[in-house]
Structures are given as structure tokens and as C-alpha cells.
Amino acid sequence: MKTAKKIGGNIYLLQDETYAVFIYLKESKKLLLTKKISLDVIYQNNAEEDWHQLEGHSPAPYMQILNHYWPRMLKEITYRESLDAETIAYWQERLSETVTVEKINRILELPIVTEKFNDYYAEDKSGYWSGSLCYFFRMPKGRDKPRISIGKERHDLPFISTIEGDSDIFCYHFDIETSDDGLEKVVLKFQPHYEGNTLQVEAVEIHHIQTAIRFWGRLENTIDMHNSYFLEEWS
Structure with a gap:
């Protein structure tokens, strides 16, 4: 026994x-x-x-x-x-310097967003693909806070039998939120699947922070060019 x-x-x-x-x-x-x-x-x-x-x-x-x-x-x-405290602090500072409230607001005010991709919940108006990345934009409205999302297609679906279909993406969300002291700040979140849960990225998740910074750089380097193309077509 x-x-x-x-x-x-x-x-x-x-x-x-x-x-x-x-x-x-x-x-x-x-x-x-x-x-x-x-x-x-x-x-x-x-x-x-x-x-x-x-x-x-x-x-x-x-x-x-x-x-x-x-x-x-x-x-x-x-x-x-x-990881040591210095490494964690370094990447937190890199993230806060790279993605700011001002930068997110500036992008959300571009005509390509306000006139074309201005509905976060409509498939044809939520955003667009550029190369291997897709960009989504959420305007501040009602309870929705400003958000820019950057996604990339997943290639490990054969290992995840619970995901239906043959396509899926993971996303990084850059949200503007208001802290208890009334100050706006950028909060980085990660969504492993297109219809999955979203969690705030912790300070020790350096690999997520590094990838998010890299993705943001690609958006920031091309969004003005894409906006110019849109204005030429629109005029």
C-alpha cells in the first residue's frame, strides 16, 4: 500500500x-x-x-x-x-526611447491611417502587409486606447495541433495607457496567436523586447513612404 x-x-x-x-x-x-x-x-x-x-x-x-x-x-x-539587472534596465530604456507616445500618436494621425486603415475591427480596413510584417492601427474611440500592432506569420503550426487552419500570426501591440498618476505611457504586449490572449511583456522577456524594437524600426522606416504613396493615389 x-x-x-x-x-x-x-x-x-x-x-x-x-x-x-x-x-x-x-x-x-x-x-x-x-x-x-x-x-x-x-x-x-x-x-x-x-x-x-x-x-x-x-x-x-x-x-x-x-x-x-x-x-x-x-x-x-x-x-x-x-540575466542581470543592468541588462534588464538597458533594454527597458531602449524600448522606452524607441517607442514613445508621441511617435504612436504621430503615426495614427497620418492620412493613410485616418482615411484608409481606420477600423481596427474590419478586416479590409484594419491595416496592411509590408514584406513579412503586417501593421494594424487602432484609433482612440470609446473604451479603445490608441494602439499600433505589428504581426508576423507563424511557421510552427505543424507543432500546434490545436490551431485550426493553415495560417496564423503573432503580434506585438504598442498600447498607450494612462498610469495611476495620470501620465500616458507605452505598454508592450504580446499575442502569440491571431485570436489568442494578449499579455503584457515582462521586463525579463528580453527576446520579445528585442524583436518588438526591430519590428517597430521597420514600421518607422517605411510608414512615411507608404503614406506618401497613399496621398499620391488619393489626390
Whole structure:
């Protein structure tokens, strides 16, 4: 006879608000009072209450989540542990200097945005593709705060069986938000899938900050040219 209990921390992986994988350490006690620590993995569909043991014959979406995201998460944890305060501060400063409230407002006031791509929620008026990147613009209206989004097509869809269709993009959102002291600031957010959840990018997520800065540079270097082309066609 043996009993088991959860010990230490745990890891919860959730995709599309539906497919959940739970990883935790458990301690088993045998008759001779010896203890054994092991790793346990269970899964759940959020529409149900029961959890099930994740095994080789378990449904494909859960196996895909574990196989795809677990190694990436371990790599990310190792990377974060290697960061120092100076590096984090440096990239925070780079981001704040590169993307400002003034720059976002200036772009949102360009005719190409105000006259052509002025509806964030309409597919044909939300934005446009330029090379491998797509640019979306959200005007301040009602509860909507100013936003410029930059997306790029994903190429890892074969590894994500829970994504329907054969195309998807990830996006960086540059939002203007008002802090508690009444000052406007730019908040960087990341959306891993076109219809997925959006989360604020943390200061330690340097790779997201670096990519967002690079994407913003491409927009800033071409938006005035695209605006000029639009004005020529419009006139």
C-alpha cells in the first residue's frame, strides 16, 4: 500500500483556454516509510472537471502541448536566470526611447491611417502587409486606447495541433495607457496567436523586447513612404 501527495511547486500549461496540462512533483510513501519523489503529468479539457494521466496514448493536443512547450519553457527559465539587472534596465530604456507616445500618436494621425486603415475591427480596413510584417492601427474611440500592432506569420503550426487552419500570426501591440498618476505611457504586449490572449511583456522577456524594437524600426522606416504613396493615389 502506498499513498501520494503533491509537494513543492507546479506548472500549468494552458492553450486556447481549453487544453490544460498540469506538471507537478509528488511524494509517494511505501509500507517501509521510504519516500519516492517523482514527476507527474495530468491533463484536462476545461469544459470538463476530470483530470487524466498523460500517457503515450493520450489525445494528441495534450501531447503536443507538453512536447512543444515544456522544452521551450525550460530554456526560457535558464535564460531568465542568466540575466542581470543592468541588462534588464538597458533594454527597458531602449524600448522606452524607441517607442514613445508621441511617435504612436504621430503615426495614427497620418492620412493613410485616418482615411484608409481606420477600423481596427474590419478586416479590409484594419491595416496592411509590408514584406513579412503586417501593421494594424487602432484609433482612440470609446473604451479603445490608441494602439499600433505589428504581426508576423507563424511557421510552427505543424507543432500546434490545436490551431485550426493553415495560417496564423503573432503580434506585438504598442498600447498607450494612462498610469495611476495620470501620465500616458507605452505598454508592450504580446499575442502569440491571431485570436489568442494578449499579455503584457515582462521586463525579463528580453527576446520579445528585442524583436518588438526591430519590428517597430521597420514600421518607422517605411510608414512615411507608404503614406506618401497613399496621398499620391488619393489626390
